[in-house]
Amino acid sequence: MSTLLEVSGVSVTFDGFRAINNLSFRIGPAEMRAIIGPNGAGKTTFMDIITGKTKPDTGRVLWGDKGISLLKMNEAQIAREGIGRKFQKPTVFEDQTVRENLMLALKNERGPFPVLVWRASRRDHDKVGALAEEIGLQDALARKAGELSHGQKQWLEIGMLLAQEPRLLLVDEPAAGMTPAEREHTTELLVNAATTRAVVVVEHDMEFIRRLNCRVTVLHEGAVLAEGSLDHVTANQEVIDVYLGR
Amino acid sequence: MTSRSFFLRNPSVLVFLAVLALFTLGVTVFSEAYGSGELSTSFVKTLGKTLCLALVAVAMDLVWGYTGILSLGHFAFFGLGGYMIGMWLMYERTRTIVVTSMADAPIPPTEQEIVDAIGTQIFGVVGSSEFPAVWAFADSLVLQLVLVVAVPGLLALVFGWLAFRSRVTGVYLSILTQAMTLALSLYLFQNDSGLRGNNGLSGLQNLPGLGDVPQSVVSVCLFWASALALALGYVLAAWIVSGKFGSVLRGIRDNEARVRFLGYSVEGYKLAIFTVTAMIAGIAGALYYPQAGIVNPAEIAPIASIYLAVWVAIGGRGRLYGAAIGAVFVSLVSTWFTGGQAPDIDLGFYTLSWVDWWTILLGLSFVGVTLFAPKGIGGLVDLITDRRAPQRHGAPLGPDVGSLREQEADE
Numbered sequence: 162m163s164t165l166l167e168v169s170g171v172s173v174t175f176d177g178f179r180a181i182n183n184l185s186f187r188i189g190p191a192e193m194r195a196i197i198g199p200n201g202a203g204k205t206t207f208m209d210i211i212t213g214k215t216k217p218d219t220g221r222v223l224w225g226d227k228g229i230s231l232l233k234m235n236e237a238q239i240a241r242e243g244i245g246r247k248f249q250k251p252t253v254f255e256d257q258t259v260r261e262n263l264m265l266a267l268k269n270e271r272g273p274f275p276v277l278v279w280r281a282s283r284r285d286h287d288k289v290g291a292l293a294e295e296i297g298l299q300d301a302l303a304r305k306a307g308e309l310s311h312g313q314k315q316w317l318e319i320g321m322l323l324a325q326e327p328r329l330l331l332v333d334e335p336a337a338g339m340t341p342a343e344r345e346h347t348t349e350l351l352v353n354a355a356t357t358r359a360v361v362v363v364e365h366d367m368e369f370i371r372r373l374n375c376r377v378t379v380l381h382e383g384a385v386l387a388e389g390s391l392d393h394v395t396a397n398q399e400v401i402d403v404y405l406g407r
Numbered sequence: 408m409t410s411r412s413f414f415l416r417n418p419s420v421l422v423f424l425a426v427l428a429l430f431t432l433g434v435t436v437f438s439e440a441y442g443s444g445e446l447s448t449s450f451v452k453t454l455g456k457t458l459c460l461a462l463v464a465v466a467m468d469l470v471w472g473y474t475g476i477l478s479l480g481h482f483a484f485f486g487l488g489g490y491m492i493g494m495w496l497m498y499e500r501t502r503t504i505v506v507t508s509m510a511d512a513p514i515p516p517t518e519q520e521i522v523d524a525i526g527t528q529i530f531g532v533v534g535s536s537e538f539p540a541v542w543a544f545a546d547s548l549v550l551q552l553v554l555v556v557a558v559p560g561l562l563a564l565v566f567g568w569l570a571f572r573s574r575v576t577g578v579y580l581s582i583l584t585q586a587m588t589l590a591l592s593l594y595l596f597q598n599d600s601g602l603r604g605n606n607g608l609s610g611l612q613n614l615p616g617l618g619d620v621p622q623s624v625v626s627v628c629l630f631w632a633s634a635l636a637l638a639l640g641y642v643l644a645a646w647i648v649s650g651k652f653g654s655v656l657r658g659i660r661d662n663e664a665r666v667r668f669l670g671y672s673v674e675g676y677k678l679a680i681f682t683v684t685a686m687i688a689g690i691a692g693a694l695y696y697p698q699a700g701i702v703n704p705a706e707i708a709p710i711a712s713i714y715l716a717v718w719v720a721i722g723g724r725g726r727l728y729g730a731a732i733g734a735v736f737v738s739l740v741s742t743w744f745t746g747g748q749a750p751d752i753d754l755g756f757y758t759l760s761w762v763d764w765w766t767i768l769l770g771l772s773f774v775g776v777t778l779f780a781p782k783g784i785g786g787l788v789d790l791i792t793d794r795r796a797p798q799r800h801g802a803p804l805g806p807d808v809g810s811l812r813e814q815e816a817d818e
Contacts, residue, residue, distance in 0.1 A: 214664075236668055237670050237671055240667070241670040257657060264651060271671050273652070276651050276652050325669065
């Protein structure tokens with residue numbers, strides 16, 4: 162199996178607290194992976210390392226077929242390499258319309274000058290229209306993102322991620338605060354996305370993970386505790402002790 | 408896209424330009440030079456200066472209202488623009504005087520003698536007669552005009568690169584910009600800075616080569632130039648924020664990290680807007696100081712940049728016309744109060760003199776606006792448009808294609 166992202170032997174310490182401890186992880190080009198673990202297991206720090214927000218003390222993070230290192234790049238460069246990230250709290254630009262939000266995310270030149278003279282083409286409008294339809298916001302394109310419901314904001318953010326056309330999607334608790342119907346739609350969006358790209362989902366909700374029907378990685382104290390199918394890891398005694406049993 | 412659709416999509420720009428054109432026409436019709444003379448020459452100059460302040464306020468709004476960088480140093484760029492044009496004005500004016508006075512000498516003066524005499528004239532007040540290196544291009548109008556944008560632009564580029572690269576944000580950045588403008592002002596106060604220390608550059612109202620033209624005509628011409636600069640600056644600013652670039656700027660203001668994770672180089676955008684606005688401020692300053700007649704280091708004092716922020720806040724940040732309205736309104740009211748025209752209030756035990764109390768009133772209005780009307784004076788426009796336009800969710804507000812759409816009215 163080819164590898165899209167390979168994290169090996171990564172450690173990071175905050176003021177003496179070892180948030181990530183010799184962690185290794187790999188994911189293929191079109192794969193869905195769920196990450197679970199108790200609070201403080203290092204799930205968010207793990208995402209911070211991949212997206213360049215936090216620099217690890219040791220270890221390697223290699224990306225793509227050529228195995229280029231992500232550690233020397235800043236957040237924006239990593240994003241342009243094709244890694245998209247969705248935060249736990251929906252972070253869309255509330256003061257701008259749904260269309261502006263999607264246009265902003267759409268894969269295009271990112272430099273100040275090309276952006277200054279850029280005007281949306283027919284193709285861009287079509288793409289935004291198709292994305293809006295996929296996330297169920299086709300009637301809300303002209304509305305300010307701040308007026309949307311919590312669930313709609315989550316979808317808009319997922320839509321913005323898809324608009325970036327990333328090769329790897331990192332999604333932090335996408336189903337938090339959603340109604341059951343909204344969760345179903347979210348599951349659909351993510352499963353659909355994972356057919357053409359890699360998707361990593363951090364989630365607490367076991368029911369949601371079961372529906373994703375994918376490999377699960379369990380993090381504990383900054384390292385991988387277990388990996389495999391959901392049934393496999395939930396049967397693991399260690400996992401039960403540190404996570405499920407509590 | 409064509410410019411026609413730009414104006415259609417941004418009707419507020421057309422309204423602004425129309426108001427500005429009417430205002431310019433009105434001032435001309437009532438001026439001493441070309442009209443009935445109700446407006447004195449000095450008042451025309453005040454109005455022209457006010458338009459320059461509106462231009463620098465529009466620049467400030469781009470940086471603060473749209474991008475969220477509270478720069479408290481943009482008056483440094485404004486002042487630098489004034490110094491750059493002032494050097495040429497002073498040099499050429501002094502040259503005319505020197506050449507005239509030397510014309511009667513028995514032996515015609517050499518070029519070097521003329522330059523030396525100009526140096527003695529200009530730098531006599533600081534006990535020197537040598538031209539410092541910074542005056543190297545003072546004899547060339549074209550080069551000094553280039554410097555009007557190049558010097559503020561370069562300073563902003565270097566300062567911004569250092570500050571934004573280190574991800575200094577928020578109040579820390581504001582303090583840094585204050586430090587920058589204070590350092591520049593203290594440097595210029597020194598006699599050996601080469602720009603005449605605390606004397607500054609003076610006599611700038613006398614445009615070289617126009618010695619025979621009365622000030623009443625000069626004042627109207629400079630007023631027109633200021634109005635034209637404001638119009639062009641406003642359209643440029645509106646164009647910058649109308650497209651995706653403006654979308655990125657507002658994104659940076661509201662959530663910098665998110666913009667970064669979308670793949671935009673936040674530092675690059677901040678640097679670009681900081682530098683462009685510094686250049687606009689430089690142009691505004693270059694038009695302001697010939698009308699003021701003098702530029703000195705006190706103009707660059709930290710308080711000046713703070714006033715600029717106050718104007719934009721009172722006018723309503725995040726909307727360009729708000730910034731312009733704020734600058735015009737507050738600076739004209741300020742002129743009225745501090746000029747002694749406002750009647751003092753006799754409280755019996757104490758006489759409230761507005762010359763002293765105006766700053767208190769301004770400070771209170773700033774606090775009041777920040778707390779109770781964050782949209783500023785510009786927010787009044789919303790009151791008018793909202794009354795006519797209930798929630799239509801983006802549908803045109805009127806029957807015509809060109810009608811204001813909801814999201815535009817909100818802007």
